[in-house]
Amino acid sequence: MALIALEFPPVSHLIEWPDLFGTSGPFGLNKVVLLTFLAAILVLAFYLIAGRRRSLVPTGVQNLAESVVEFIQEGVILQTMGPEGLSWTPFLLTLFSFIFVSNIFGIIPFIQMPVNARMALPAFLAIVVWILFNFIGIKSQGLAGYFKSMLFPPGVPKALYILVTPIEFVSTIFVRPLSLAVRLFANLLAGHLLLVSFAVISAALFEATVVGAVLPGGLLIALTGFEVLVAVLQAFIFTILAAVYIGGAMHPEH
């Protein structure tokens, strides 16, 4: 029995791309940067086309766009922020659509690179949300009021504040943006690596035995379907957490 040539490429080969068009350094344009621009343009074009000719009975693109708006309003905002959060629909809708489009690039044939599998974009989005919810908190509760409701949650015995206050500070200021970014990044990276693993195994088995590739190949197709679910779910979770953080900053806990 011949040995199967199974060589797994190092992780950096799977997510790092060379700079294109002779650019380099911090302004280098590689595949990931171009895909980020493409995602922004696609989202913009989608909503511009959907809103161009508004009719009372929606058809086609407008229908799709309206169902996304409705999903954000009823599935995210009303469940977490209440009716007064509806003015946040444009921001959360953009966030959801942009993250979803950047994620779905991971399974589109010949592109197959989720933009969020690099840390830059999730980190940027998490920083935007972090600045936003702190700003909203200070704006609606005042600086002292915001920190008081954040660091000294009511209904806790006085002596426990020695424990609770540092934990609340670290979890609100550091862990929230970190976990927001890492969750999106790690889910997409893990999905990308999973697909690569099964593709490598399928290719090696196909070369060796042909028939042996049926099972991993089938799993590869199933996992591609699973990645669609991950793309939607991660966009949804990022949006809902942003809504929870912003909603929590607007109203102190009672």
Add this chain to the structure above:
Amino acid sequence: MLAQQTPGELAEGLTAVGRGIVYGGAAIGPGIGIGIVVGNAITAMARQPESAGMVRTTMFLGIAFTEALALFGFVLSFIIAG
């Protein structure tokens, strides 16, 4: 056998073992936690099907918080350098 190894080989092997332990260890707690979250959410939905929408949203929130710990482990396992 031991005499034949090249200098960096042992450290490299131990790094690989460490990576495995880091991710494996980080996945134990969240695995149990997500099971508890989803199990209780299903119980709640079965008891009160009309509240399914609210329970599902809260369930995803709970999963997201629990899962974050496992993902920290996943990222850490890549950060550990040989």
